[in-house]
Amino acid sequence: MKKRRAGATETFGISLDPETKQFLREEADRKYQGNVSALITELAKEAKRQAAFERAWKWYGGPEPTPEESAAIRAEWAEGWTLASKAKKSRRKKAA
Incomplete structure (x- = not known):
């Protein structure tokens, strides 16, 4: 079995309801050739962009x-x- 590059990724466990798990698998199949990790990474990047937007919006002084x-x-x-x-x-x- 091929070893992973040190520090490239980390594995951790999450708990999901079956419906959410199925949805993530289907989306990963559709967008990332079944790679759920790639889908989760993309979701995390979008969450970071959203958080940055919210911080900028608060700095601007307006309501969300x-x-x-x-x-x-x-x-x-x-x-x-x-x-x-x-x-x-x-x-x-x-x-x-």
Whole structure:
């Protein structure tokens, strides 16, 4: 059996209800070729982004955004990333 790289990952136990466990397995199958650890890592990254957003929002001084406001902000960010990606591709074609 292949040994893991020292310090690369840690294993720990969690308790889940069967429905949640099944959902995580299905999502991992759909997005990460069955790698539940990769799905959990992505969920943790999203939680970190959300926590950073909440800290920034509190620093800004306003009330926390509603779920609808958060969704609108995320949609705006996604649109910006899409436009930036298209612009980058366009610059590549012009340079070639």
